[in-house]
Amino acid sequence: xxxxxxxxxxKKVFIPYMQNQLTLPISIESLIPEDHxxxxxxxxxxxxxxxxVLAKYPGGGRSSYHPVMMIKLLxxxxxxxxxxxxxxxxxxxxxxxxxxxxxxxxxxxxAVNRFRSERMKNTICEVFAEVVALLVRENYIKLENYFLxxxxxxxxxxxxxxxxxxxxKRYKEGLREKCQELFNEIDKINEEENNxxxxxxxxELGNGKPIDSGAIEETVRKIDERxxxxxxDQKPDDETKKLKxxxxxxxxxxxxxxxxxESQQTILEERNSYSKTDHDATFMRMKxxxxxxxxxxxxxxxxxxxxxxxxxxxxLHQKPGDTTCMKEHLETLKSLLDGxxxxxxxxxxxxxxEENYEYLNxxxxxxxxxxxxxxxxxxxxxxxxxxxxxNFSYIEDKDEYVCGYGRPLVFLYEYKRKSDNGYKSVIxxxxxxxxxxxxxxxxxxxxxxxxxxxxxxxxxxLNAFKEQARRNLCSEEGLKMRSLxxxxxxxxxxxxxxxxxxxxxxxxxxxxxxxxxxxxxxxHNMRKMAVMMG
Numbered sequence: 001x002x003x004x005x006x007x008x009x010x011k012k013v014f015i016p017y018m019q020n021q022l023t024l025p026i027s028i029e030s031l032i033p034e035d036h037x038x039x040x041x042x043x044x045x046x047x048x049x050x051x052x053v054l055a056k057y058p059g060g061g062r063s064s065y066h067p068v069m070m071i072k073l074l075x076x077x078x079x080x081x082x083x084x085x086x087x088x089x090x091x092x093x094x095x096x097x098x099x100x101x102x103x104x105x106x107x108x109x110x111a112v113n114r115f116r117s118e119r120m121k122n123t124i125c126e127v128f129a130e131v132v133a134l135l136v137r138e139n140y141i142k143l144e145n146y147f148l149x150x151x152x153x154x155x156x157x158x159x160x161x162x163x164x165x166x167x168x169k170r171y172k173e174g175l176r177e178k179c180q181e182l183f184n185e186i187d188k189i190n191e192e193e194n195n196x197x198x199x200x201x202x203x204e205l206g207n208g209k210p211i212d213s214g215a216i217e218e219t220v221r222k223i224d225e226r227x228x229x230x231x232x233d234q235k236p237d238d239e240t241k242k243l244k245x246x247x248x249x250x251x252x253x254x255x256x257x258x259x260x261x262e263s264q265q266t267i268l269e270e271r272n273s274y275s276k277t278d279h280d281a282t283f284m285r286m287k288x289x290x291x292x293x294x295x296x297x298x299x300x301x302x303x304x305x306x307x308x309x310x311x312x313x314x315x316l317h318q319k320p321g322d323t324t325c326m327k328e329h330l331e332t333l334k335s336l337l338d339g340x341x342x343x344x345x346x347x348x349x350x351x352x353x354e355e356n357y358e359y360l361n362x363x364x365x366x367x368x369x370x371x372x373x374x375x376x377x378x379x380x381x382x383x384x385x386x387x388x389x390x391n392f393s394y395i396e397d398k399d400e401y402v403c404g405y406g407r408p409l410v411f412l413y414e415y416k417r418k419s420d421n422g423y424k425s426v427i428x429x430x431x432x433x434x435x436x437x438x439x440x441x442x443x444x445x446x447x448x449x450x451x452x453x454x455x456x457x458x459x460x461x462l463n464a465f466k467e468q469a470r471r472n473l474c475s476e477e478g479l480k481m482r483s484l485x486x487x488x489x490x491x492x493x494x495x496x497x498x499x500x501x502x503x504x505x506x507x508x509x510x511x512x513x514x515x516x517x518x519x520x521x522x523x524h525n526m527r528k529m530a531v532m533m534g
Contacts, residue, residue: 012057014066015105038097040530041076048130052123065107070115071127072101078523081500083516085113116519121511124518129336131522132312140529141307145481146342147488148329148351150303150322151497154504155281155513157298162283163264165272172261176211179254183211183219186246189239190226213258216250223247270420271318274298280510284320288503300505300513303329304521306489307342310528311521316514322350324420327359341365346481346488349374355423357465368472368481377470387444389456401430401456405438409456428458496520 045068053067076098077088089109091098107115120127135141223243230240267274273283273296281298289295301317303325313333317325326347334341345360345367352371360367376382377390385391386404393402401409409430416424432453435441445454472478496502500520507516 012054012059013063014057015063037079037527037530038076038101040533041072041079041526042101044131044134044526044529045072045075047134048127050127050130052126053119056119056121056123065105065111065115067115067119069102069105070107070112070119073098073107073112074116074120074519075522075526076101078519079527083506085109085116088112116515117507117512120515120518124515125332125336128314128518128522131525132336135310135312135525135529138529140532141310141312143307143312143337143340143342145307145344145346145484145488146305146312146333147307147485148303148305148326148345148347149485149489149493150301150317150325150350151493152284152286152299152320153302153497153502153517154286155275155278155298155300156505156508157275157278157281159297161276162296162298163268163274163276165265165268168261168264168268172258172265175254175257175261179211179216179250179258182246182249182254186219186223186243189242211258213255213262216255216258220247220250220255223250278508280318280508280513282318282320300510301325302517304489304492305329305333305342306492309488309492310525311492312342313337314517314521316510316517318510319420321420323353323356326351326353326356327421330359344481345369346485348485352466352469353419354425354459354462354465355419355421357462357469361465361468366472366477367469368478369469370473370482371466371469374470374473387440389458392456401458403432403444403454405440407432407434407438409433409454412455425459425462428460429455430458431455492524496524 050068050071053071057064057067073088073092077083077091080091080097082088082091086109089107089112092102093099093106132141136143223246227240227243227247230243267279271282275281275283275298278298281300283296284299284301285294286297286299301320301322303315303317303322304311305313313329313336315325315329315332317328319325330341330345341363343366345365347367347369349370349372351369352374356369357367360369373382373390382388383391389401391404392409394400395402395408398408399411403409409432412429412431414426414428417427418424432455435445435453436451438444441454445452473482502520505513505516507513
């Protein structure tokens with residue numbers, strides 16, 4: 001064992017941490033009730049396996065604050081509606097609950113911030129998984145019903161520092177056209193002057209090959225070689241001046257712009273936008289639209305799943321739509337639960353897609369997931385509307401549909417439609433042979449052409465999934481799950497966003513935002529445990 005203050009290399013050395021080392025005129029133990037949140041946090045974290053966090057300490061250097069104490073400090077601060085590192089450090093010096101939890105240790109705000117941002121990076125999911133395992137052991141949850149929903153939370157980024165994917169692509173194409181014109185001009189100069197470089201001198205840059213920053217740099221290099229040769233042969237002439245002007249345009253204007261557009265497309269990947277002050281944030285429509293103009297703000301799509309109002313799983317996404325997030329979220333949940341998933345998955349109409357239904361059917365799961373027209377199809381008005389394709393009858397042996405007016409729609413062709421996640425759906429097109437004279441034509445046919453006939457798009461696979469979902473949702477168990485869903489997950493979002501003021505992230509970047517939201521989820525579960533104990 002090393003002496004106090006001695007540096008020990010290649011070993012993890014922590015500042016001594018004893019929770020009851022406070023010296024007070026009265027015992028703090030007698031002041032804190034058993035069901036108080038600070039006691040719940042202390043007891044719960046003591047039962048967890050925190051090896052992933054301990055592994056973040058390579059050893060050597062100065063002693064560190066004990067990670068168990070630091071996790072307790074952060075989690076309790078989040079349960080107490082304190083998120084700023086400076087305020088957390090201040091509470092550790094002044095608040096009796098924090099002092100008891102820290103065992104009289106007083107980490108400064110830099111230590112708190114460093115632990116949250118660095119030590120908990122890539123380990124927040126493991127810590128959260130330990131919390132879920134504790135809830136299962138203590139019989140707070142059974143991993144039976146999983147209520148899934150999402151919300152958008154604003155990022156800590158400038159609202160007006162956007163980069164749009166479509167604009168970047170358009171600007172880049174415009175710059176390529178300008179580069180092509182300049183390359184053609186350079187080719188003409190070279191062809192008129194001499195043929196030393198052969199027929200392929202700079203010409204390949206403008207003949208079908210993609211023009212990017214590498215092509216521009218190669219062109220500048222060849223111009224430099226040409227100018228160096230001309231300086232040895234003769235005095236500067238008009239062609240030399242043109243080449244120098246072209247080189248200046250390429251290096252000062254075209255090359256920096258092309259590099260900027262390429263960098264933007266690298267950051268965008270498959271997204272439509274990002275913020276210049278937080279590259280991981282995507283511009284989305286938030287529920288809080290005070291100007292009522294549909295303003296887009298940089299944010300993250302937060303997905304959570306609950307059981308008995310405990311948060312069982314969470315994930316953060318850069319895509320605004322919930323539909324594309326379900327599969328990725330459930331895969332994240334599966335890794336948290338050691339390859340298992342809850343028995344029943346319940347979600348609203350935002351998740352009802354062919355891809356999601358197929359994923360749920362591939363796993364032994366009961367699902368109660370609505371699709372976008374579920375409630376409309378149950379209405380009397382929808383059922384009485386003979387222009388709806390869902391009300392057309394299908395003749396299987398002829399592969400035809402018959403509209404409400406009795407006219408057949410024959411098969412034309414089929415095509416594959418790709419989703420944002422790359423999932424391909426087969427769409428079959430049917431068309432009516434003749435819609436003229438039909439009294440419902442104006443309402444049924446959307447085309448303005450006078451001789452246009454009604455066409456319908458049929459996705460047979462999705463229709464089969466919808467029929468299965470309708471049976472599940474209308475069953476006795478489905479009605480029960482549907483009534484519980486808004487009570488379960490919506491109340492959790494309301495507690496975190498409304499009661500605890502989580503309207504905007506404090507940290508920047510996807511990984512740090514994941515840490516911040518993970519702490520909110522752990523803190524919510526701790527508060528819930530304290531309430532149930534009382």
